[in-house]
Amino acid sequence: MSETYDFLFKFLVIGNAGTGKSCLLHQFIEKRFKDDSNHTIGVEFGSKIINVVNKYVKLQIWDTAGQERFRSVTRSYYRGAAGALLVYDITSRETYNALTNWLTDARMLASQNIVIILCGNKKDLDADREVTFLEASRFAQENELMFLETSALTGENVEEAFVQCARKILNKIESELDPERMGSGIQYGDAALRQLRSPRRGQAESAQECGC
Amino acid sequence: MESETNDNISITSQLHLNNSTNANDRVDSYGFEMPEGYESYEKMMAEYVAVLTRRSIKWSKLLQGKVHVEKNLKVKRYVRKGVPNEHRAQIWMAASGAQEQLEKNPGYYHSLLGTEQQHDAKLEETVRIDMHRTFPENVQFRNSSEPCLQKALYNVLLAYGHHNQAVGYCQGMNFIAGYLIIITKDEEKSFWLMDSLLGRILSDYYSPAMLGLKTDQEVLGELVRVKAPAVWQAMAQHNVMWTLVVSRWFICLYIDVLPVETVLRIWDCLFYEGSKILFRVALTLILHHQAEILQARSMVEVCERFKRITQGAFTYDCHTFMQEIFREPGSLSMATITKLRETCREHIVAEMSRLRP
Numbered sequence A: 001m002s003e004t005y006d007f008l009f010k011f012l013v014i015g016n017a018g019t020g021k022s023c024l025l026h027q028f029i030e031k032r033f034k035d036d037s038n039h040t041i042g043v044e045f046g047s048k049i050i051n052v053v054n055k056y057v058k059l060q061i062w063d064t065a066g067q068e069r070f071r072s073v074t075r076s077y078y079r080g081a082a083g084a085l086l087v088y089d090i091t092s093r094e095t096y097n098a099l100t101n102w103l104t105d106a107r108m109l110a111s112q113n114i115v116i117i118l119c120g121n122k123k124d125l126d127a128d129r130e131v132t133f134l135e136a137s138r139f140a141q142e143n144e145l146m147f148l149e150t151s152a153l154t155g156e157n158v159e160e161a162f163v164q165c166a167r168k169i170l171n172k173i174e175s176e177l178d179p180e181r182m183g184s185g186i187q188y189g190d191a192a193l194r195q196l197r198s199p200r201r202g203q204a205e206s207a208q209e210c211g212c
Numbered sequence B: 001m002e003s004e005t006n007d008n009i010s011i012t013s014q015l016h017l018n019n020s021t022n023a024n025d026r027v028d029s030y031g032f033e034m035p036e037g038y039e040s041y042e043k044m045m046a047e048y049v050a051v052l053t054r055r056s057i058k059w060s061k062l063l064q065g066k067v068h069v070e071k072n073l074k075v076k077r078y079v080r081k082g083v084p085n086e087h088r089a090q091i092w093m094a095a096s097g098a099q100e101q102l103e104k105n106p107g108y109y110h111s112l113l114g115t116e117q118q119h120d121a122k123l124e125e126t127v128r129i130d131m132h133r134t135f136p137e138n139v140q141f142r143n144s145s146e147p148c149l150q151k152a153l154y155n156v157l158l159a160y161g162h163h164n165q166a167v168g169y170c171q172g173m174n175f176i177a178g179y180l181i182i183i184t185k186d187e188e189k190s191f192w193l194m195d196s197l198l199g200r201i202l203s204d205y206y207s208p209a210m211l212g213l214k215t216d217q218e219v220l221g222e223l224v225r226v227k228a229p230a231v232w233q234a235m236a237q238h239n240v241m242w243t244l245v246v247s248r249w250f251i252c253l254y255i256d257v258l259p260v261e262t263v264l265r266i267w268d269c270l271f272y273e274g275s276k277i278l279f280r281v282a283l284t285l286i287l288h289h290q291a292e293i294l295q296a297r298s299m300v301e302v303c304e305r306f307k308r309i310t311q312g313a314f315t316y317d318c319h320t321f322m323q324e325i326f327r328e329p330g331s332l333s334m335a336t337i338t339k340l341r342e343t344c345r346e347h348i349v350a351e352m353s354r355l356r357p
Helices: A023-031 A070-076 A094-095 A100-110 A131-144 A159-175 A191-195 B008-012 B019-024 B038-063 B073-080 B085-097 B098-104 B108-113 B121-129 B149-163 B172-186 B187-201 B209-226 B229-237 B242-251 B260-273 B277-289 B290-294 B297-309 B318-325 B334-356
Strands: A009-016 A043-052 A053-063 A083-089 A115-120 A145-149 A186-187 A208-210
Touching: A009 A023, A009 A100, A009 A159, A023 A043, A023 A053, A023 A083, A023 A115, A023 A159, A043 A159, A043 B297, A053 A070, A053 A159, A070 A100, A070 B209, A070 B242, A083 A094, A083 A100, A083 A159, A094 A100, A094 A191, A100 A115, A115 A131, A115 A159, A145 B172, A208 B149, B038 B073, B038 B085, B038 B260, B038 B318, B073 B242, B073 B260, B085 B098, B085 B172, B085 B187, B085 B260, B098 B187, B108 B149, B108 B187, B121 B149, B149 B172, B149 B187, B172 B187, B172 B260, B187 B260, B209 B242, B209 B277, B209 B334, B229 B290, B242 B277, B242 B297, B260 B277, B260 B318, B277 B290, B277 B318, B277 B334
Parallel strands: A009 A053, A009 A083, A083 A115, A115 A145
Antiparallel strands: A009 A186, A043 A053, A043 A208
């Protein structure tokens, strides 16, 4: 399997239990909805290489357990994450109210420059909505987060969430962020090897594996 | 589901596998769909049946209809060689003290689900979120199944959360309760077995601080440092925290980590001998696969290998595996574990108060 890429980013998926974190990851990697799995205990991994602004980026994604008490365990995985999907469930106000706590943890424990995208998941369940789009986008703005409403069921905005987050990190690398600084959550891939390959490849599908 | 907590207690004693599900040869005798590679499971079972039959005859002779089982060396030896499924509930109940608790507290379990009990809405909600995420690969837990074990599972977890409010509900307990219900086919027995596991056998794995779990993860690290120093070094080199690779092993007591039959054999010893067995299993997995673990070149590769070493013929063949866990790690005294638990716990508590003064 080809494993060439320009950059490797460590990503986290965090948020309350039952918001659909693992389903988002599964939809992103396998392009399928999967809801017949046991919930996550501890941490699971997934990875995928995507093409963003002419760069191949390998996302190494850490999917975490959401229950409150597991946070004291999963917090130790945050270190050195370059990006994060912060997930709540649009049909559950409680999962939205918990966002501040998750955010504090992520900002405190991951890389200083962590790029976070807020995902209001279960967009397909609009009839049961408890959190409006406007309210959440205001929250995102106040906290300097990107924001999308997603559906792991239909796949809507799922790839976009990961790609937008990666794109922002790439932009940061061009302007201010030094990937070689310790704990940036970014590593260089073997770009030299990539030059030997044909310059055009199918987008976002060069290598896939899923640890879930 | 919540409205049904009170009226289904009587059916639970007769929960049994639908005959129609047995007709599906891709489902094992507990209702689990066979995972990929089930051929090796069938191959193992074909040989294991002979062992089971032999053990079953011996056990019937030993028990001769007795309800109470005394603890002695012979029984211990028998337990290590595996409790036949038809005696499992009885032996687990007797060995763990759950039977005694059940007899001392008649009606207690039902009272926890009754109308007098002030129900905790938050607890109910937390438990409910995990109902469809507990063994969806088991036909007995599907909504379409009759009876559907989700109902029994919900009751046992809710009752336990009310009974032990310091713990409430922690993810992982759902898998444990699920196995107990599959084996005992009885809510009340499952409840008291949960009580002996969480209250006496395991040390504080599921309470909000999860201090016992964190401690045991570090204890395992210390044991590996002595028994497989190269692995310990590799873990340090790649910056892998033990929690990353073994938290699932401990929290789920190997459910969904090792094959079902192997987990049950481990639990036979867990109920009879205590939590030390969890270290024996972990050490055996690590020692047996040292070379494979040492080939890993990064943190993620280490994690992947720790996943892989729980699969395959070595763990499927539960009878040989159980012999290995008492041989491969060598001696492992309770005194050592107790001492390590003390020092590790001290470190963790000190670290916690350093981070959050």
